Amino acid sequence: MLTDDGKHLYVSWDQYHQLIERLAIKVHQSGWQFDQILCLARGGMRPGDVLSRVFDKPLAIMSTSSYRAEAGTIQGRLDMAKYITMPKGELAGRVLLVDDLSDSGVTLQAVVERLRGMPAIRELRSAVLWVKGVSVYTPDYFVDMLPTSPWIHQPFEQYDELRPDALERKSSVG
Numbered sequence: 001m002l003t004d005d006g007k008h009l010y011v012s013w014d015q016y017h018q019l020i021e022r023l024a025i026k027v028h029q030s031g032w033q034f035d036q037i038l039c040l041a042r043g044g045m046r047p048g049d050v051l052s053r054v055f056d057k058p059l060a061i062m063s064t065s066s067y068r069a070e071a072g073t074i075q076g077r078l079d080m081a082k083y084i085t086m087p088k089g090e091l092a093g094r095v096l097l098v099d100d101l102s103d104s105g106v107t108l109q110a111v112v113e114r115l116r117g118m119p120a121i122r123e124l125r126s127a128v129l130w131v132k133g134v135s136v137y138t139p140d141y142f143v144d145m146l147p148t149s150p151w152i153h154q155p156f157e158q159y160d161e162l163r164p165d166a167l168e169r170k171s172s173v174g
Contacts, residue, residue: 006148009130013155019129020050022143027051027096027127030141034125035093038084040064040111043100046156047129051098060086064107092120097139101130101152105137112137 011019034057039048041063052059062084084091097115102108108126115124126139132149146152162170 007150008153009150010153011155016155019143020047023127023129023141024051024054026141034096036060036091037096037098038062038091040099044098047100048098058087060084060091090120094123095121097124097126099128102128102135102137102139103132105135109137
């Protein structure tokens with residue numbers, strides 16, 4: 001639900017899961033067949049996991065990070081893992097790259113460029129839940145285009161500030 005000022009989008013767990021399901025349907029309806037899913041950690045892990053299960057495809061993980069300052073609201077240097085984690089083999093064939101959103105688009109664009117340089121990957125497409133209007137990269141599949149580029153408050157962010165002692169207190173209440 002977008003606030004009146006158009007600057008914040010608050011997403012519940014139910015809405016979040018519905019968005020992932022809608023993304024799966026979009027990919028399915030495209031008719032594109034892929035061999036593997038590569039999700040970007042951390043934001044792409046939940047969508048990647050669900051898509052891996054729905055399509056029954058192996059899931060690989062690549063860690064990236066670019067939000068550093070002001071509680072993650074100011075983008076800093078992009079860090080990209082040197083290695084991709086997967087259960088066996090190598091990232092190859094037709095690969096679906098999954099993340100939660102294309103915010104500035106810088107991370108997705110950099111990862112796509114790196115992956116396109118890997119000779120074992122024959123075809124690469126990308127999928128996200130949201131694309132912000134300020135994004136320099138538009139994925140092949142997305143659920144919502146957000147022209148006002150609001151800050152997205154995702155349901156799991158409640159854990160960003162919740163530490164084990166506070167979790168103990170929370171779970172002992174009630």
